[in-house]
Amino acid sequence: MKAVFVNKFGLESPMRLQEADIPRPKSEQILIKLGASGVNPSDVATRSGKSHHSPHMKIPYIPGLEASGEIVELGDEVKEFRVGQRVFGRSLGGSYSEFVCLDGKVASVLPDSYSFEEGAGITLPLRTAWNALVIKAKVTPGETVLVQGGAGGVGMATIQLAREMGCRVFATVSSSKKASFCSELGATETINYREENFIEKCSELTKGMGVDVIVETAANENFHLDLKAIKVNGRIVLMGAGLGKNPRADFLVSDMMEKDARVFGITGVNLAKKMPFIIPKFSTLLEKGSIKFHVDKVFPLENANDAHELMLNGNFLGKLVLVP
Incomplete structure (x- = not known):
């Protein structure tokens, strides 16, 4: 699969689109074919090397913390989802890629009224x-x-x-x-x-x-x-x-x-244990239409550097997302 890699800390060092192995889901994970990946300030801050998250990242790594897409494989302990469903959720890192694993405990079915691009910007x-x-x-x-x-x-x-x-x-x-x-x-x-x-x-x-x-x-x-x-x-x-x-x-x-x-x-990170209890409340808000997610610009994975540049200059409204 194609994936975006950070090969060196520092915003002056561009990310690169490279080949990578498709991940396999662990017992409580789901593997999705990427519909879209959210771009977040924390992605840029971690890549800079100055974030409190930076020391925990092993170079090279694939950035990205939230994604939407279609389920292609389920971990052995995942019972509440099925292959082919449209879902969104927090990735376990690595959502700037064509395939990514989500934590099955905190993923949600994406309402039909939401596009993959909108779904990618919900979770974080x-x-x-x-x-x-x-x-x-x-x-x-x-x-x-x-x-x-x-x-x-x-x-x-x-x-x-x-x-x-x-x-x-x-x-x-x-x-x-x-x-x-x-x-x-x-x-x-x-x-x-x-x-x-x-x-x-x-x-x-x-x-x-x-x-x-x-x-x-x-x-x-x-x-x-x-x-x-x-x-x-x-x-x-x-x-x-x-x-x-x-x-x-x-x-x-x-x-x-x-x-x-x-x-x-x-x-x-500290909210992870509470997420299974919060997710149903999110679903209610989304189904009611109480909260809308505006996507300002969509970038292909190969233009992830441009997305980070736009994130830095702040000249956008709502969310930026990447698509395969």
């Missing part, structure tokens, strides 16, 4: 949003939620899930096009951080109280500012530290103390 954004809002921040109806970077894949899912939970949702954006996109998703207010001070705007929108919850996708740049934008006893959920950048954040401890702030870090 929606589970990240769920982890942030439901498990960590425990948001309640009527609370204010600020989504930093609302027009990306995770931002798109977080806005819609927060709206579905009855929250008042603010989203930061970098352009009027992204502002319109976030408004269509259900954001109550959008804040163009290139034109407005989001701390002052959040204060204005909450009558000086500050926001209840901030979902942060670029903690290295914004964390010290988030501490000023939240209300007393506010919550900040850190889900990203900037693409290919130094993941350190400078902040005043006194700011955290003055706000009695609660700060959560999240990663999908």
